[in-house]
Each structure stands twice: as structure tokens, then as C-alpha cells.
Amino acid sequence: MSWSWEYLPSEEYVTGGAPAEFLAAVHGKADELVRAAEALYLDGTAYEGAGEPMQYVDVAGGFFAYYVVPRLELVVLCQVTSPMT
Structure with a gap:
């Protein structure tokens, strides 16, 4: 597996x-979080x-x-809040 991030339940909804x-800016920070999680959980699939x-x-x-869901090697974005949303 390879670490990634995604919106849940969907990008349109979130x-x-x-x-x-x-x-x-959110996407850039999410990319940083993925790199940090990958460094913290060297083998996320084995995390218990x-x-x-x-x-x-x-x-x-x-x-x-x-x-962060280490076993899935995934960073989940579930809410974004800006003045326009």
C-alpha cells in the first residue's frame, strides 16, 4: 500500500x-499530513x-x-470550514 488522503464521504459533500x-491550501496541508503519517507509521498495515x-x-x-487510519495508510478529510461554506 501507499499512503494517500481522501475526502469522506465525498469531495463534493465535504x-x-x-x-x-x-x-x-487544504490539499497542500493534506499532502504534508500524508508525508508525516508515512514517516510516523513506517508500516501502517501492521499497526495494531x-x-x-x-x-x-x-x-x-x-x-x-x-x-489518520494507519491500517489503511490513509488520511481522511471529513470537514472543511471556510467563510464561504
């Missing part, structure tokens, strides 16, 4: 109406812990909520 500049709680990250124009 980002509906958010400005493109804000979403670009309970996992991390949901966390929030500030980005220019708002913030987003995410959680």
Missing part, C-alpha cells in the same frame, strides 16, 4: 462551495493500536478536520 484558493482522534488544522481562510 467541500461544497469552498473557494478554490482555500481548497488548494486504536488510532488517533480527529484533529483540526488551520489553513489560510479556514480550517479542516481529519483523522
Whole structure:
């Protein structure tokens, strides 16, 4: 497997109406989170812990909520909040 990130339940549902500049900042930060998770969980598929709680990250124009699923080697973005959403 290879680490990645995705919106849950879907990009349209999570980002509906958010400005493109804000979403670009979210995507950039999500890429950073993937690299950090990959370094922290060298073999995520073998992880046996309970996992991390949901966390929030500030980005220019708002913030987003995410959680890490080590066994799936996945960072899940489940909410984005900006002035336009």
C-alpha cells in the first residue's frame, strides 16, 4: 500500500462551495499530513493500536478536520470550514 488522503464521504459533500484558493491550501496541508503519517507509521498495515482522534488544522481562510487510519495508510478529510461554506 501507499499512503494517500481522501475526502469522506465525498469531495463534493465535504467541500461544497469552498473557494478554490482555500481548497488548494487544504490539499497542500493534506499532502504534508500524508508525508508525516508515512514517516510516523513506517508500516501502517501492521499497526495494531486504536488510532488517533480527529484533529483540526488551520489553513489560510479556514480550517479542516481529519483523522489518520494507519491500517489503511490513509488520511481522511471529513470537514472543511471556510467563510464561504
